[in-house]
Amino acid sequence: MDKVKLKEALIALEKHHIDEAEMKYDDFLLGNLLDKTEVIDDDDQSHHRQSIEISDQLEEQAHVHLEHLETIHKISFTPKKVVEPGAVISVNGRCMIVAVSKPMFTIDGRNFIGISTNAPIYKELAGKKTGESFVFNGNTFKIESVY
Structure with a gap:
């Protein structure tokens, strides 16, 4: 079993998830910015507050994948005899x-x-x-x- 290949695959998966999360975040922000040149009513402000909550969740997803990436880099994938990180x-x-x-x-x-x-x-x-x-x-x- 090629554990180096496994580690590289995990890293590639996390990088892909980070890219996806960042694109979703950017796309969401672009589609939900308030236009300050238009009249903003209470309904617009309510939707904007909801948008902020969703954008925070999308941003959190990217941070989770960054943490996963750091964890993967820190783990030794050398051969193991017992179940432990990297096994x-x-x-x-x-x-x-x-x-x-x-x-x-x-x-x-x-x-x-x-x-x-x-x-x-x-x-x-x-x-x-x-x-x-x-x-x-x-x-x-x-x-x-x-x-």
């Missing part, structure tokens, strides 16, 4: 990478999901080795491999 694990046929929360993505035809150390399942996985089992949400899982 890639196979559990019941599913591959997880311990770094940041990320929905399923595919590299070289193989599906991965990203989990953070704050994920509830990580608390059950942390420190475990290949062959060990754990219980999560009432289900038993077996760690097939740790890379």
Whole structure:
């Protein structure tokens, strides 16, 4: 398993998400600025306040992805013997990478999901080795491999 390629893919995904968030933010701002040359009534001001809340949420999304990017850069993706940040694990046929929360993505035809150390399942996985089992949400899982 090429963990360098995995790290590069995670970095590329986060950069893509940052770019998307920034474009959505910029587009939103352009479409929601008040025109000071026109009469502004109470309804316009109410919509403007709502727009500010939405723009804050869009800006926050970009910051979250920037934090994810920093986290990925800091993690060592060297081979692992136990589940810890930077580990890639196979559990019941599913591959997880311990770094940041990320929905399923595919590299070289193989599906991965990203989990953070704050994920509830990580608390059950942390420190475990290949062959060990754990219980999560009432289900038993077996760690097939740790890379």
